[in-house]
Amino acid sequence: MNHHFKNYVEFNKKCASEQGISWPVKTNYNGCIDRDKAWALDELCGSNGRPTYWLSDLGMDEKCLALVNERRRVTGQSVLIKKALSPAWQDFIKAAIIDQIFIRKNKAGHVAMSIIRPIRVIATCALEVEPWDLTQEHIALAQAVALESQSSGQLARLVTAVVRNIIDLNFLTDRAPLLSKLLNSPLSRSARKPLPGDMRQKLAQRKAAEKLPERRAFWELVRIVFTEKPLTFYDELRFAQLKILVLCGLRIGEVPYIPVDWMRTYHYLDKKGRPAGEAGGFSDSIALRYFVEKRELSDEEGSLLYPDIQHIPRMFEESVREILGHISTLTAPLRARLKQQMEQGRLLTDYRLDKLVPVYELFPYLTGNPFIYVDSEQSVLTERYRRTYDIEVLEEIKRRQSARAQHNGKIRPQVHRYFYNLNLGNNSILKFRDATGQPCKPDYSNGYFLVSEVESYIRQHLPAKLSDLTMLRTTTGKIATHEMLFLAPKRSLLEGRNGGICDLTRYIGIGTVTAGDLQMNLYDRHIDGATIFQRYGQTDEDRKLTINSHTFRHLQNSELFRLGVADTIITKRFGRRSVTQSYVYDHRSLAEELQAIELPEAAQAVLGENSSMVLAMINSGKISGSLVDEFKKIQRKLGDQAAFEFLAAEADGFHTTPYGFCMNSFMVNPCPKHLECYSGCRHLSSSTLPNHRDNLARLQDQFMIAVRQIESRPSNSIGRDNQLQHAKSRLTNIQQILSSEPGSKPFADGEDLSTPLEEPPDIFYE
Structure with missing residues (x-):
């Protein structure tokens, strides 16, 4: 075992002990953990409200395992089944959780989605290999599987982040760092998150459009x-x-x-x-x-x-x-009952603790099902309630059920079945009693339960049905759960997936929708x-569709920018701390950004559509060059009107080339160096448009190959030296363009290659 790995686990195990966290976690063969033994990550973080994120699975990642098995089938290997990870991998996951929560102060959602799952993906792809024996091949496979599992590339990026920020940073493997060569691989480039500065290829193309909702x-x-x-x-x-x-x-x-x-x-x-x-x-x-x-x-x-x-x-x-x-x-009935439960510290607030209640009468309180007795109108009443969720329909059901109770109506078989299953193995806790309160044999029709015993049973054996009674802590004081708007029945399976309805006026388990x-x-x-x-x-x-709700936030942010709403108002609307954060959510196209730039009235009267766009790009700092310099010079010396008139006449001096922007006018003569801007022309302005960068990168590769081939063939010919010098000068110029700042002139002091070449003297004339 790598001693760095051992120290990492031991340190976090000690930290867990200091926090009162039980380190050993028992799993079944598949790696699943019983809910009562699982770690509630929200509680470890000290978060408010009901736990949402749990460490409940220390087994292989099921989705990634399916992809690994597909690869094994192709190579004729046996298919693997999901099983618990090795003790070392389990210790690694638990140590990472403790480190992220108590040392780095990260939230439960980040730990669950960005730490636990990527580690499980790596462990799944590593198969029987322990964490300290990982190699670059294992990480490359994990990246490929993660990318195939989630086409957006997010999971692959998380795998890379875990390797970089946890495994390599803490030297947990014998071959660290594992990312030294992988960072330049095609896979890592394909999984790379687009940078905020990545430019669009068309004016109408939105910036980082993948962060907007799929239409x-x-x-x-x-x-x-x-x-x-x-x-x-x-x-x-x-x-x-x-x-x-x-x-x-x-x-x-x-x-x-x-x-x-x-x-x-x-x-x-x-x-x-x-x-x-x-x-x-x-x-x-x-x-x-x-x-x-x-x-x-x-x-x-x-x-x-x-x-x-x-x-x-x-x-x-x-x-x-x-x-x-x-x-x-x-949700008013749920709110009222939850408030009663919180004030009384009780569950069945409709009854005293020493009350004897008929067994069947508790059925709606425990299951939410309002139908105790057979009712021929059950389906009709259920459909009526679903149309409006009107409490009056529930009250009508309750009245009809009471009438059937008075006339010895037939109790539905589901009621008997529920209490039969509920009481198995728990006779010492929940006893059937007769009308005098004495224990008796199970009697589902005429038996009674003591309310205090029912509440004790629920607390011990049905914790999932306990209401959320924890006070939420805020910066202005505490607020009770019943003061929340979105309340719902907890674990009401009848309402959730069994096609029935839940009696909101009697069901005891209430919580917020997570x-x-x-x-x-x-x-x-x-x-x-x-x-x-x-x-x-x-x-x-x-x-088959899915959607990420956070894209709604990106969409609305972009639309507010597009409609000209001030960035300060947008920042305030979304509860952010700085205006800079709002611009991260700005996905307007370049055309929309330019359209949002307000031009002076004098400019609008003089300039046409193309000239106005050039002026907007000048004002936004997106272009530079001789045309821009001359415009600003005239503006300083002669004023705005003269500068706008100059731009109206010379705006054609803005061209896009395969390698950048050209800032020279060719109304009289064509460019003698057409499509050879990289020869060192002072009018070339660099850009970050992907097609410009791709063209330059392709040329760079071609000239590098040419230089190597020329140098590999020794010759005393003058032509070889000229070819080599020409290729090297072009290669140097291309590299200079690629390394220059966007919008700058890489050859500011270069020659003006737009000037027509001097014609050689005619031999027929002096």
């Missing part, structure tokens, strides 16, 4: 959430959350923590004290109160939610009011019906 997926999602009828109560909540994501551009983790008291109203007066609407403005506006991510503060107990507001544009006010108002009405649930419903295609597209898509192609 078909976006409009299909809009169609679904705004026109389809939700099939379940859970989907009703998800649709509302997705509408808010589209309209407001919030982060996916911010929507679940919108408080029920979300609206803030502002009134505006003119200088005379009258409503501003009477003077042509707006008399009032509303803002959305929420807790912004990436601005949380921390103390010794963990993170603190940071409250903020987002002003709602007038065009969206009515929609936002309607969406959130509807959800507030739907960001993880919404993420799974947008792009987890591994389970049939898991995504909203699979459940509501109209065609097979629609049902």
